Amino acid sequence: MxxxxxxxxxxxxxxxxxxxxxxxxxxxxxxxxxxxxxxxxxxxxxxxxxxxxxxxxxxxxxxxFFSLAKVDSYAMSPTLKLGEYVLIEKQAPIQRQAIVLIKRKSAQKSELRRVIGLPTEKIAYQNDQLFINEEERAEPFIALEKKAAFENGFVYTKDFSLYEVTGVETIPKDTYFVMGDNRLYSTDSREYSVIKKEEIIGVVNTSQ
Structure with a gap:
């Protein structure tokens, strides 16, 4: 056991x-x-x-810093084509001839326009020529359109002075005079006067 x-x-x-x-x-x-x-x-x-x-x-x-904007009018034609998208740089400096995206307080939507006059400047157009502080300034971005207009017997940009369209002799501080490249059909500072710096959303990046 x-x-x-x-x-x-x-x-x-x-x-x-x-x-x-x-x-x-x-x-x-x-x-x-x-x-x-x-x-x-x-x-x-x-x-x-x-x-x-x-x-x-x-x-x-x-x-x-950045955003995209769609071209929804012919105001900047032929530089910008209807329906295309452009890159907006919100921190870029606002310089002469820059294309900017603006949103006026009185407008329902934003617009793309070109900066023609800077603060404290006096501008005028005479015989299709831009004058800034009484000095001639070239506009290469509409050179072909101006030439075509001249050959057909009319001016591309009608004569005006800053005082005639805005009531001031010089562009006020922190404001800008903007125009569309399609001068015959663009609604711009000739109609709604100068725009404030705060109404500029950004600058179009043209290096694309």
């Missing part, structure tokens, strides 16, 4: 060891699954956060 009991103990011990090993394996497997799940969750959160940050950066860039 004692011999049988002694031979049975190792079997029970091996069985317990086997069960313990199986439990350990199961615990390790469960732990590995938990670790993998946490890694997936962490990766998912990182991807979502990355996408959110990217969207935020794009929005910030669009709001503070």
């Amino acid at each position: 004692s011999a049988k009991k002694q031979t049975g103990k190792p079997k029970n011990k091996r069985a317990r060891n086997s069960q313990s090993i199986q439990r350990t394996k199961k615990n390790k497997q469960a732990l590995n699954k938990l670790v993998r799940r946490k890694k997936r969750n962490r990766l998912f959160i990182e991807v979502i956060c990355g996408m959110g940050l990217l969207i935020l950066l794009i929005y910030a860039q669009s709001y503070f």
Whole structure:
């Protein structure tokens, strides 16, 4: 009897060891699954956060630095074609002959026009020639249109002085005189006077 009991103990011990090993394996497997799940969750959160940050950066860039504008009139023809999109740089300096996107307070939508006169300047047109502070200034962007108009017996830009169209002798501080390149059909500062700096959204990037 004692011999049988002694031979049975190792079997029970091996069985317990086997069960313990199986439990350990199961615990390790469960732990590995938990670790993998946490890694997936962490990766998912990182991807979502990355996408959110990217969207935020794009929005910030669009709001503070760049935007797109669609040409929706013939006022800047032939320089800008109807239906095309232009890149607007919101932090670019406003310089003479720059094309700018403006939003007048009295207008329902934004407009693309060219800067002709800067603050403190006096401008006038005479015989299709631009004068700034009584000095002739070239306008290469409409040279072909002016030539065609001359050959057909009319002027491309009708005569006017700053005082005649705005009631002031010189362009006030922080305001600009803008015109469309399509002088015969553009509504611009000749009709609605000078525009304020705060009404200029940005400058068209012409290096595209």
